[in-house]
Amino acid sequence: MIVLNGERSDVEVGTTVAGVLAGLGLAPDERGVAVAVDGEVIPRTRWESFALGADARVEVLTAMQGG
Amino acid sequence: MAVEPQLGTTLGGRADGRAGAGDDPFVVAGRELRSRLLLGSGGFASLELLADSVRASGCELVTVALRRLGSGGAGQSGSLVDVLAAAGVTLLPNTAGCHTARDAVLTAQMAREAFRTDWVKLEVIGDEDTLMPDAPELLRAAEELLADGFVVLPYTTDDPVLARRLADLGCAAVMPLGSPIGSGMGIRNPYNISLIRESVSVPVVLDAGIGTASDASLAMELGCDAVMAASAISRAEDPVRMAWAMRDAVSAGRLAYGAGRIPRRTYATPSTSHAGLAEFGPPPQA
Numbered sequence: 001m002i003v004l005n006g007e008r009s010d011v012e013v014g015t016t017v018a019g020v021l022a023g024l025g026l027a028p029d030e031r032g033v034a035v036a037v038d039g040e041v042i043p044r045t046r047w048e049s050f051a052l053g054a055d056a057r058v059e060v061l062t063a064m065q066g067g
Numbered sequence: 068m069a070v071e072p073q074l075g076t077t078l079g080g081r082a083d084g085r086a087g088a089g090d091d092p093f094v095v096a097g098r099e100l101r102s103r104l105l106l107g108s109g110g111f112a113s114l115e116l117l118a119d120s121v122r123a124s125g126c127e128l129v130t131v132a133l134r135r136l137g138s139g140g141a142g143q144s145g146s147l148v149d150v151l152a153a154a155g156v157t158l159l160p161n162t163a164g165c166h167t168a169r170d171a172v173l174t175a176q177m178a179r180e181a182f183r184t185d186w187v188k189l190e191v192i193g194d195e196d197t198l199m200p201d202a203p204e205l206l207r208a209a210e211e212l213l214a215d216g217f218v219v220l221p222y223t224t225d226d227p228v229l230a231r232r233l234a235d236l237g238c239a240a241v242m243p244l245g246s247p248i249g250s251g252m253g254i255r256n257p258y259n260i261s262l263i264r265e266s267v268s269v270p271v272v273l274d275a276g277i278g279t280a281s282d283a284s285l286a287m288e289l290g291c292d293a294v295m296a297a298s299a300i301s302r303a304e305d306p307v308r309m310a311w312a313m314r315d316a317v318s319a320g321r322l323a324y325g326a327g328r329i330p331r332r333t334y335a336t337p338s339t340s341h342a343g344l345a346e347f348g349p350p351p352q353a
Contacts, residue, residue: 031181032147032148032182034133034177034181035180041180059135061134062133062135062181063132063147064131064132064138064147065111065131065132066107066109066131067107067109067110067161067163
């Protein structure tokens with residue numbers, strides 16, 4: 001089961017990073033967003049091709065106000 | 068330190084609300100900045116207040132943090148980046164909240180993807196109560212990020228030795244704290260800040276602890292190259308007015324540093340000569 005931002009999700013194995021972002025309502029070229037899978041940063045250039053394996057842990061981060 | 072006052076620009080230089088009178092440029096990693104004030108985007112009650120404060124402060128670098136999508140309220144993220152872009156400032160991502168070198172490095176790498184910048188304000192926190200940096204983890208993270216091509220601006224303690232170690236690694240600046248983040252206690256050890264200024268050749272940016280304008284002026288008078296303020300502005304009763312005050316305080320402190328203050332003395336030294344002092348003679352008899 002894929003974990004998205006620390007919570008169980010119904011994202012299916014094999015979904016690409018781009019697919020996950022689309023599912024979150026984000027544009028393919030969304031500004032200020034970054035993705036890591038299993039502790040590895042996935043560059044934008046691989047969002048279309050990188051498919052999630054079973055038990056993948058996905059972090060989708062974005063800009064927040066912070067000192 | 069060569070500051071050449073140009074009297075003709077004393078007023079004109081302030082027309083855009085940024086450059087201080089007769090100041091030399093502030094250069095970090097080859098980038099010339101006109102403002103010596105960096106602003107943290109945290110703590111502002113609204114994005115409008117943040118935008119107005121950015122404008123009043125005249126700053127060019129504004130820090131942002133990275134958090135999980137959706138954790139800060141709907142629509143917050145995109146509009147934060149948009150608001151700062153509209154204000155014409157450059158984003159400086161930080162690694163706030165990271166407690167290990169690994170987390171800080173990953174966060175910096177994600178920030179590079181998110182904001183297309185290789186600059187990072189590196190924070191590795193070692194204690195929850197004081198938010199003081201974890202020195203060994205900080206050095207480790209700085210080393211890894213520098214090897215990965217980042218321009219690293221580390222938040223550090225006011226320890227001159229640690230600051231020098233960070234500079235020797237290749238950090239583009241060092242950012243010593245004046246006192247704990249958000250405490251508003253000002254600069255607790257001005258002596259150490261002066262020592263740091265003497266011991267490194269990269270810019271020194273006083274980070275954390277600034278409470279009001281005089282703290283920012285003191286930092287600059289001690290020889291710091293710039294001041295970073297967040298809570299002092301965002302949590303002031305009138306953030307925009309405080310942003311304006313900080314801008315002027317940084318400017319004034321920098322000028323005073325360049326002007327060279329008089330030495331401190333125990334006893335008075337008259338500023339008016341005794342020569343030519345009138346002698347009125349005894350008072351007339353009644």
